[in-house]
Structure formats: structure tokens, C-alpha cells
Amino acid sequence: MKKKLLAVLIALISVITLAFALPACNVSSGGRGSANNGANPGVNNDDDKENIIDKLSDITKTVETDSYYRSLGERCMKNNRILDPDMKPIPFKFLRNHGHNVDAYLDGTLDVFASSYIYDNDKNHIYVSVKAENVSTSQYGNYYTNYVLKYPLADQEYSDYVTLSKNGAIQAFYFIQELDNQKTPEMLSKANVAKKTYDKMIEKYPNTLLNPEKYNSLEVDILALNDNKISMNIRNGSKSNYLKTKIGSLDFRQTEYTKLYKYDNDVYYLVDPVEVFALDFDNYPYSLQDITSFSYGEKFTGTNPYPYSLFDNVKNK
Secondary structure, three states: OHHHHHHHHHHHHHHHHHHHOOOOOOOOOOOOOHHHOOOOOOOOOHHHHHHHHHOOOHHHHHHHHOHHHHHHHHHHHHOOOOEOHHHOOOOHHHHHHOOOOHHHHHOOOOOEEEEEEEEOOOOOEEEEEEEEEEOOOOOOOOEEEEEEEEEEOOHHHHHHHHHHHHOOOOHHHHHHHHHHHHOOOEEEEEEEEEHHHHHHHHHHHHHOOOOOOOOOOEEEEEEEEOOOEEEEEEEEOOOOOOEEEEEEEEEEEOOOOOOEEEEOOOEEEEOOOOOHHHEEOOOHHHHOEEEEEEOOOOOEOOOOOOOHHHOOOOOOO
């Protein structure tokens, strides 16, 4: 049954959407209608397409057929496949509802980025980690609000999202936007950290944490900060849209040598977040859990906090 569903989804993606797929994938790139040139003989007419669409989740139907999402795909192709900010897998509705300047994210004035993951033992929830930039006039500079959001997933939604991601389809990014439009997440954590601190974490941690050959690039989810400790989730990062990896918990503890400053009421700036003696490694190996991680496959216009020079040194595909 799973193989049949996978074939159905791939057929749909090939016929209707792979003209907009990311260039790193082996998919059609000839424009909106080019995928119909005999590549999928199993789908022969409009009735077949309608039957396939009926099997999909409401979220997938929307990103496949809605004029807004299709216009994003067409613009992506016309723009030499450079992905604009409004194409990111960002829960824009959530951010707007929580007072963030979404217009500034969309015009590139401020940065926002996100990635998602699913625990292998729980395929009915997806976790979306968001870093949303905020303006500060402090000497420590702008900061990210890091949310970790938990959305429910139906079985069909899970299957659709994994298939889109595995195929490198840009609709996987839109899936997160539409998931946020249709569902209300549980906010698991919210933490404010200086951009300078976060940037140093993702630059330096790969060479500091545990096994540099395996964890050559990392994604850091800031869960909580206080005057004594920073709690984080650490997971393997990749340029891939789909990656089997692990996630674990790590704490950075205040010592007499560390300098942690609080500004703008609840934002934290850590001068040096890479002091190994301040990182609590003891419990990290025991906290590791298997996940499937979904990340960006290509560059976006404007800034991007993911340091691509660090990615895929071990060819994680």
C-alpha cells in the first residue's frame, strides 16, 4: 500500500509540479507544462489527475493547485530558481500573530529562517524550529527569537510531506506555510539570543562538539536561556531537503570565566559560546534520538544564517 501511494504521489508531482523542483534534483526543469511530454504514461487524462489529487491531504492539494503557490513556483523558474523570502518554509501566520514584522522578512530587511524534523517514533507530529530576527539598538545588536513549534500531522500529511521532500520539490517548502495556515501549533519553547552569539554557535560548534567528522555541520535550537544556563537541541545540518540523522540535548553552563549579558529585557548575548569546559557533554550521548530532518536545498535571495561552506562535507544526501 505504501509503495502504491508513493507511486501515486510521484506521478502527481511529476505531472503537475516538478517543473518547479529544485535544481539539485533529477527532475524536469523545462517549465510549467514540460513534465507532461510523455514522461508518465500511467497518468493519461484529467480524470486520472483528479483521482490522484483526491488521495492527497488538504495541505498538499492546496500547495499543488492554489494560484498563490503556483505563482511562487512560476516566479522561481523565471528567477533562475533563486528562492525569494516568501518561498521559505516559514510559518508566517504564526509569526504575524505573535507580533513579528513579517513584511520586513518578506522584503529582506530582516532575516527569518526555519527547518523542521520528525521523530522516527512519532510520525504524527512535525517540529518546526524558527529563527526570526528582531531589531535592537543595543550595542549587542539584533537578535533572533527562536521558536520550536509542534504541529499535528495526519498519516496522509506525513506521507505527502516526506515524498515532496525526498523529491526535492519546492512544494515541500510551501507545505510548511500551508500547514501553519490550516493548523495551530503548540509552542514548545521561545528564547531570544543575540545574532552574534547564534552565528558563532553554528560556526564553531561543528569543530567543538563530540565527533567533528559526523557532526561537521549543526543546527542549534535554543530552547531556554537564563543567567546561569543555555539549553539547546543539537542536530545534524545538511543542504539536503531530507536527511536521516539524530537530535540531542546540550547545556551551556555559566562559569566564572564566561560572560553572559542580558539586554532588551530578555535577550542574551554570550561572548564566547564555544568554551568546551562550559558545555555539558555528560548527558548528550544518552539524549540522542533518531529523526528525519528537513532543511533548505538551495540559496535564498538576501542573507541566510545557514553557513553553506560548512554543509555536506561528508556528502549527506
